[in-house]
Amino acid sequence: MTIRARVTRSPWQVLAVAAVVALLSALIGPAAAQAAPGGSRPVYSYDHAIRESVWVDTRLDGDTDGRTDRVAVDIVRPLEPAQQGRKVPVIMDASPYYSCCGRGNESQKKTYDAQGRPVGFPLYYDNYFVPRGYATVLVDLAGTNRSDGCVDVGGRSDIQSAKAVVDWLNGRGRAYDARSGGKAVTAGWTDGATGMIGKSWDATIANGVAATGVKGLKTIVPISGISSWYDYYFAKGAPLYDSGPDALADVVESSDARARCAAVQQKLADGAPRTGDWTGLWTERDYVPDAGRVRASVFMVHGMQDLNVRTQHAGQWWDALARHGVERKVWLSQTGHVDPFDHRRAEWVATLHQWFDHYLMGYDNGIDRAPAADIERAPGTWSTDPRWPAPGTAATTLRPAKGSAPGVGALGTERAPQGATETFTDDPKLGENDWAARIDASTPGKAGFRTGKLTAPLRLSGSGKVTVTATPSTSTAHLSAVLVDLGPDTIRNYGAEGEGITTLDRSTCWGAGTTGDTGCFKETAADTAKVTQTVFSRGWADLGNYADAHEGRPLTPGKPYTITLDLGASDHIVPVGHRLALIIAGTDAELIDPPSSKPRLTLDLSRTSAELPLTGGARALGRATDRAAADAGDPGAPLDGIAPPRPPSRLP
Template sequence: MPTRAQGLRSRYRSLVAAAVAALMAVLLSPAGAQGAGPREARPPESRPVYSYPDAVRESVWVDTGLDSDGDGRSDRVAADIIRPREPARQGRRIPVIMDASPYYSCCGRGNESQLKTYDSDGRPVGFPLYYDNYFVPRGYAFVAVDLAGTNRSDGCVDVGGRAEVQSAKAVIDWLNGRARAYTTRTGDGRATAGWSNGRTGMIGKSWDGTIANGVAATGVRGLRTIVPISAISSWYDYYFAQGAPLYDGGPDMLAGYVESPEAGERCAAVRQRLADGAPRSGDWTPLWSERDYVKDARKVRASVFAVHGMQDLNVRTKHLGQWWDALAAQGVERKIWLSQTGHVDPFDYRRAEWVDALHRWFDHYLLGYDNGIDREPMADVERHPDQWSTDRVWPPRATRPTTVRPAPGTAPGVGTLGLRPARPGATETFTDDPALSESDWAADLDRSTGAKAGFRTAPLTADLRLAGSAKVTVTATPTTSTAHLSAVLVDIGPDTIRDYGASGEGITTLADRGCWGGSTPGDSSCYRNTAARTTPVDRTVISRGWADLGTHASPGRGRPLTPGRPVTLTVDLAATDHVVPAGHRLALIVAGTDRDLIDPPDSTPTLTLDLSRTTAKLPLVGGAGAFVRATAGSATATAADPVPGVRGVTPPHRTRHVPGGGRS
């Protein structure tokens, strides 16, 4: 039997061993990386325990292994880094949040168009957006990468191509010890990332989010998650809609808009290749294949938190829909937010909830916290301004592609929409009028105008929800050799929505500010607050799609039409999530040029639709049964009267768009 002294020593050794074990568990756990004490081994979230003013601010230039500007040496891309100083002192490695952008010197980031700033020695001082202010004190590094050909990077802008994707991928490789970096743009001093654990999450809006999609589609190891906001998934679909041109100009003009002055002098050949590879005919070329990330969704290893405005007329939700569907087919872990806004960051329409969700998302995928965000509802959808609903999965499991059919009504151009096909030989005829838009067509749904064919249900007796991507198949006979086609879904009835067609695209920027993290004199965490900008309407465009009728035989190449010969074409509509409430009507419009959204054809065609061979396949929650219930008794229902003096939203007048331009 041990003596009393031996027992005390034994208990003391046991207590020391237990304390050491507890301390090691804290230090080696994600929570320990945040400086938690031994009584709190795993807090529910990372906490702002590190000094933002004292953070390390540095720049490195990463070797991409490419020579996109043809100067005989490998391009180096600039990566400006801010990271907490304390973890490295304690021998701990931390994860990275990365925003790779072409906008850091030309156009700015966010609602306040922030640029990077540097001191007189070229050291980074100001990092745009709140990511650094909020996350660096919580134990993350933030890395802001200048894409090839922009700001302080070598190479040439190639608008979503290999050089740009490799710009960001090379930085992830460097963070994981697979690439070289240097302390200067031209020198030999090597830079290492011994402070990084290699886990990287990419985030960004518009072009920035597009590059996140592209890098994820390479399957690069170390990229744990991406958060693409209003992002492109295939660059062809930014410039064309099934052959119909969406914007003047092409990727060569976009490259010239963002490239650095030095790149402008040396990259003329690259801009010419962009122009040559993107003909205004709308034909699919190898240039577009290189910039199609959807086809490589099978390579994606990262989780995806996708965010998009359902009324984004810059980067339309077709990009979201096809990317989301491809990721779902591969079983990628994913989450989605859909707002009523246009091209707007969630920081500017749902700020507190967004920062909280993003914080928890990064904590889970980069720090390993089991905080439950991966088990929460997959989707948040804005139903009315600042009113949100959730879904366990998206689209909801009860969603079924349901075929609805147009039929003639009592007057030309004013038809009905139901489940039964039109009688053989039934037709509707319209003549393209490039001076009219989807708003004009919707305003005239109850009368014949000669410029559109409209079809609508009677007032619904129950809510009807669409969630996902729709398709409209038409058989049309043209009178000319060229013709463009628009297909639009409309909710006819009074509502108050975000005014996505106004300046701000659904938000108003206020004078007061709110702060989100640490600040220094050169980098404030305080941003102007916002509020929803709303407007009353008597109709809401739910979704739209466009096509060149000449692509009917081959989606990748247009052909002249034969006047008088019918052709069949399926138009892809943008993804949406919308509830048409009881008492409203669901409408389908088929017309020609949608003013300010697509360019007109070379001729002025008249199109005759064969209604017996024209259908709309809609993603209805509840399928055909839901449609039957919502239209019960429609044979005797009367059309709802429009609200006097209230119109729909007019889309913004089209200018030369930049993905992320303006409020980027």
Template sequence: MPNSMRMTTWRSIALTVVAVLATALLSPAAHAAPHDGPAPRESRPVYSYTNAVRESVWVDTGLDGDGDGHSDRVAADIVRPREAALQGRKVPVIMDASPYYSCCGRGNESQLKTYDADGRVVQMPLFYDNYFVPRGYAVVGVDLAGTNRSDGCVDVGGRFDVQSAKAVVDWLNGRARAYTTRTGSTPVKAGWTDGKTGMIGKSWDGTIANGVAATGVEGLKTIVPISAISSWYDYYFAQGAPLYGSGPDWLSDAVESDAAHAHCAAVQKKLVDGAPRTGDWTPLWTERDYVKDAAKVRASVFLVHGMQDLNVRTKNFGQWWDALAKNGVQRKIWLSQTGHVDPFDYRRGAWVDTLHRWFDHELLGYRNGVDREPMADIERRPDQWVTSAVWPPRGTATATLRPAPGTRAGVGTLGLRPAHGTETFTDDPKLSETDWAARIDTATPDKAGFVTGPLRRDLRLSGSSEVTVRATSTTTSAHLSAVLVDLGPDTIRDYADAAEGITTLADRTCWGASTAGDSACYKETAAKTTQVGFTVLSRGWADLGHHTPDGKGRPLVPGKAYTLTLDLAPTDHVVPRGHRLALIVAGTDKDLIDPPSTTPTLTLDLAHTSARVPLAGGAAAFAGATAGSTPSATAVTPSAPASRPLDGVRAQRPAHPLPGQ
């Protein structure tokens, strides 16, 4: 793709010329339905973006969130090809339903919706309309209930949020009512569309796509959730351990409109009351759990996530992926080394091309082969990608790894054989996973560490791990962290930098047609990398008081042993030959979970502690990689830890992130 302003200017001019010539010269027969004549393989930019229809409708949701006695209406701004409508050709829809169109912005450049004097949308954030409208799609931007120009209240992933977008899908398929104004009575129908809808969006937007798909709504053909939540409980808590010092009420307050501020106090109170800081599972979380409804999903799913996303943490994609697989949903996945970043900003050319072919296949029915390509694309090193025919790859099996006391005090071993003994550590909320990993070969009172010897061959982890511990606490409360670490030097994306693995450049490239009010040209980016001495590849957290399966926490009895299984984040990572694999169990992970109310000392019973890790080749691969090796600090780790954390993490995510910015 072009990489300079001069080249992108010519590209933009070329696209405009194509669109104008197509409008002037192509006959209606040239825009025949996709299956008339030879089967097409790619939609082309033959429609004018400048002359596109721009309109707004307000769709009746059937709910009264703000309690004013009237059904809430949500605003849907539409950009669609005018020529297709004049020819009587119905077009599919690409929809992004978002709470961020007026408060916070979309994409790397924080774009907002803008409007003309008549209230028609001028700028639709992101490149979707610029690129896809000339190719015969309509693009619809929906303001979630309680945001921008929509009625109602923000309920953070609840039925108001989900119904905001589902009602629009229903309207596009002739099952719901819409009006030309927010309060008027003039109805409007979507006669210009065939009803086939694809939803896309990053974080909160992608979360709504997950939620709408989980309703099984007819007409939703595909979703593309990027860094999206699948269960809101797992955004705020990790098995009872609080991830942030706030709840969904803070997030609602951050995005709602002035009208919602004035009328939605009752909804805010429900968000506070239903999400206690105890971490207990409540009916509020049941309503916001889309995983339980994965069997209802009819749409295909193209899932994208950063494996170092510490905002929408990766358990969200792992449990959703597994549930979709269990229910036979057609799916595709991209996994990057970034944090909370859109693929448009780390793999732009390949992303636009793949997304184009995906929508062509799923919404237009084009036989372009995208469904026969490898299921997974994984970023192995910055800007270096590999594929897997399926994910996790065939031959992946769970290996049960056992920690054991080591020959050096406080530094244990990790192998396949059961062991006995104990390890003790004291929670220190001032320390994090990077502090623990940097001192893995030193006995410290804040962690229990277990390492393999230098590997004789590469070892690939693909999927979700879990760590089971039997632990005794000296106090009535305790939080636990479990971390898997690749011990060895590498160059990775600097996911803990403010931009989470990318650098924004000055040059722009163009992706579609532009108007005076809506440019298709965006600043280029490059991978921001850092040299590391180790890589944290998976982590998980839990409150020991939530050891029972009922989702309720209880005070601990000091001196009593409790068994708990921590869910670790899914990943796809290769520990190279010569590196070592480490398991660390400790207390509070600074900036990633909040500390407990006490400062416990915990003792692990190693005979009942283990890690179940998905390995390519299973236990046999682990045995082959570790045969003859002994745990040693003389592998390829640095001779001494630097004062700066060795995995490039300078500061963890902010305490109050917005899950879509």
């Protein structure tokens, strides 16, 4: 499918075009938006759209004030279909950020007039899609902005805040025109077909609501979303941040919630001990086991260098959806925690338009038959695959071998002899880039293993894992494993403030606008950096979780332990002339908290290996490392969980 770039316009041109479109709408009739061949068109007036607020009853009493909590829902929908008695579908973003922090690259917040009526809707969904016959619905999660209840960070209240709105849109819930008391309000203007979209926490809510199996939710578009909250804070016991969900709740909750939700905050703190042990709090906030309940199609977007919501979330959610045959599509960029609107704007809006037109309006526009995966190969350069991980990808085992210098070894297919070891000492001041920059040097803080220069490109597509057998010198120890492409390249500067993008001074407009909501946004450009090596996948663990991924145990110094580290999903091609490297070390500075000691760890190389998702399997590895195909052995086992999408008829 060819996606043509959208022609950018100045703000006055957008408003002029919107006026002409509104006039044409009145002349040719409101049915035109959904009768247009191939897709919806902007024939409805944005200026005259209906803007309203309702409060939906969640049927929960999270703040224990004796009445069920209501969540605020701000709506903008086209006037003309309502006048004609025609129903419209919904694009919905449920978020905790509408008043505290804002949405998008410019941190836009909701705005209201003196009477409390909504005026400014963050992001472009309303500007672009309302003239095309969609309603945009923005939900304040419980405990935030104008909603009742308490923030519970991905738990029952968070998910029910949004699910209750989907129920109401489908005639199964209650809503009122005021936060307290008020008249009952129905959603007779919608056909109930709902698509949820959002980035980060918003995307997480979309995942969680889809995992309830709620009827009427036709599709979700999670951008950099969490699939299990435990994995946001821990990696097999290793603490990834120096705070917990209670601190996050404190950032977003309203002043009203802060005054009445101390008990909920305490439950969040008590249920998330910094030991990294699994509790019931994490079970409630793990959506992956419920992937089989998902009725909606899923268009997942993630930055492969996202060190906030790391790609472990994307990989495990994608694989779980695949195992259950959920219709799905994925975009993977080289950015960090960045919305595709800010790194591939024209193509993103065009693709999203097709996606919503197909799954919410029923257009047969081919988006469901298009390649399932778009992968950014270099800044601004993309490739496609019919499915993801790439066809022919197989789990393939690579093994480390001892080198001639301490901590500098080879990476290949042969198992190291018994007794071969490498030793390093945890240095919490060092991180993945420090280790990678000195991969060929003997340094005390890491053990590095690399192939020779590749004679053919080697593609890694999907999620891998590294199994380590290590003997610690102390009773606590953390481990990190990273994959590195050793060779010069120009990449997105994901470690900078913009995480791979630069925000420019000029703006372009994406849809119609008003004085209070222009639909104009600052342009961006790729922020690039020249590098000599690129870390493209990483994983962490507390060695004390060797027997149970969710419960740590004290270690006995001098005793060997075996543990598997889950690497983040990625799709990376190591080119000819570069080398593939595996680094095993302790604390990864700024990514995991250090243990209480600085252990010395001895790796048993004969019992350490990496199982990597190589496209072409072991034979591709043999070609790339200049071995005969016969020496490469079995081509590798196909990756689990990869199945073609189920047919559209499976959707409700």
